[in-house]
Amino acid sequence: MSALHDLTLAQQSQALASGQTTSVALTQHVLDRIAAHTELGAFLHVDAEGALAVAAASDARRAAGQSLGALDGVPIAHKDIFVTQGQPTTAASKMLRGYQSPFDATVVAKLKAAGVVSVGKLNCDEFAMGGANENSAYGVARNPWDTTRIPGGSSGASAVAVAARLVAATTGTDTGGSIRQPAALTGITGIKPTYGRCSRFGMIAFASSLDQAGPMARTAEDCALLLQAMSGFDERDATSAQQPVPDFVAALTAPRAGATADQPLTGLRVGVPKEFFGEGVSADVLAANRAALAQLESLGATLVDISLPRTELSIPVYYIIAPAEASSNLSRYDGVKFGHRAAKYGDLNDMYRKTRAEGFGAEVKRRIMIGTYVLSHGYYDAYYLQAQKLRRMIADDFQAAFRVCDVIAGPVSPTVARPIGSSTDPVQEYLADIFTLPASLAGLPGMSAPCGLGEHGLPVGLQLIGNYWQEAQLLHTAHAFQQATDWHQRAPAALA
Ligand code: GLN
Secondary structure, three states: OOOOHHHHHHHHHHHHHHOOOOOOHHHHHHHHHHHHOHHHOOEEEEEEHHHHHHHHHHHHHHOOOOOOOOOOOOEEEOOOOOOOOEOOOOOOOOEEOOOOOOOOOOOHHHHHHOOOOOEEEEEHHHHHOOOOOOOOOOOOOOOOOOOOOOOOOHHHHHHHHHHHOOOEEEEEEEEEOOHHHHHHHHHHEEOOOOOEOOOOOOEEOOOOOOOOEEEEEEEEEHHHHHHHHOOOOOOOOOOOOOOOOOOOOHHHHHOOOOOOOOOOOOOOOOEEHHHOOOOOOHHHHHHHHHHHHHHHHHOOOOOEEEOOOOOOOHHHHHHHHHHHHHHHHHHHHOOOOOOOOOOOOOOOOHHHOOOOOOOHHHHHHHHHHHHHHOOEEEOHHHHHHHHHHHHHHHHHHHHHHHOOOOOEEEEEEOOOOOOOOOOOHHHHHHHOOOOOOHHHHHHOOOOEEEEEHHHHHHHEEEEEOOOOOOOOHHHHHHHHHHHOHHHHOOOHHOOO
């Protein structure tokens, strides 16, 4: 048997079921590996004692002959945006240093109920604002493919932990690309479900009309296993959808009409947006994505040329709407109810001012200022209202595209991972979100699957975007791709 950390989540689950290992042994192995790789900056908190206790309880259930779900006893870790009872939650902000939630986020509770062992909390960009994990108040997370480079963000460390095989799977959140982009830059698989699929209850709010939880793992199969447990209606989230949750795992291999073993994607129409393959995308990313399209074609799919004409506009639209919502959501951090409070202050206003000046990092402050500005009297119509109208048009463009295709495919990020510290201009950072923002604004499901190695041998991702509630089709497509390719099995050499 290969080393426990080389196994996927599904393989770890099988190893537990067949008695090849125990949850305690697996969890201890994971804890040792996490301790041996602190240089990656992945974990903000490790709960060894709590994890081993949960693992022991799983082993006891198994020994007692109970019939257990596939996730029972497998260790994972949560992005530090999910509140967790018994483990600190910081959103990678100084504002929430030492904060302990009295309850679990719904996604965390659902995974717990499935028997998952949570080993700790993962670094990310402060309040999930960023695309490089450089905005954490607790230091950078490093890309295991080249530790001088960013892993992407904001779920940067969720990607690092999987790519470095510290844990087989993690949770992430995606507001404008934060699951898909780090997955692409670290060579792993991640899916942002349809808005409303996973409960946002207990997910620290950034931009509530965009925030979604999702799984990150090495394979589409593992993502399906986790998404199954994470999904479902929750009355405590007002935008959670009353939508039946299909069997995502069964859907991976469910045969399409007319398909053969060699051509499992027969009949699938893959839309190729010309805006995703034009200027601004680096040659290595283009080449890997074009090869992936050819692979999909050889698996039976038909490529269809489409256009998403407002792709570029998604950048100003998102960077108005997301900061507007953030400025409102983050007003709760006032030093009164919870979190950081300035040590010395005069009157109440002075306390607010000092607390927020000390507690928030530069990018968070920038967004609060932008958001406050675009919502203010006299500017609201010119910015916020216009952005909302364009958001609708972007969603309409997708609906027009889905009349002629079933899934849309293209790059996730215009380049491979850049060096840590190499960006000084926030606007340049925002521009790099161009291919992930459109699906976020439309509320559509999107995923990233590894599809090649680009410059410097760094991973490139293929993005698949589906229509509403079509996660199963995305997972099926990615699974077929992964059965025919081995990009998802490549591991960073330095961390053998
Ligand atoms: N990079 C984008 C931003 O900075 C997306 C972040 C996210 O999805 N949480 O807002």
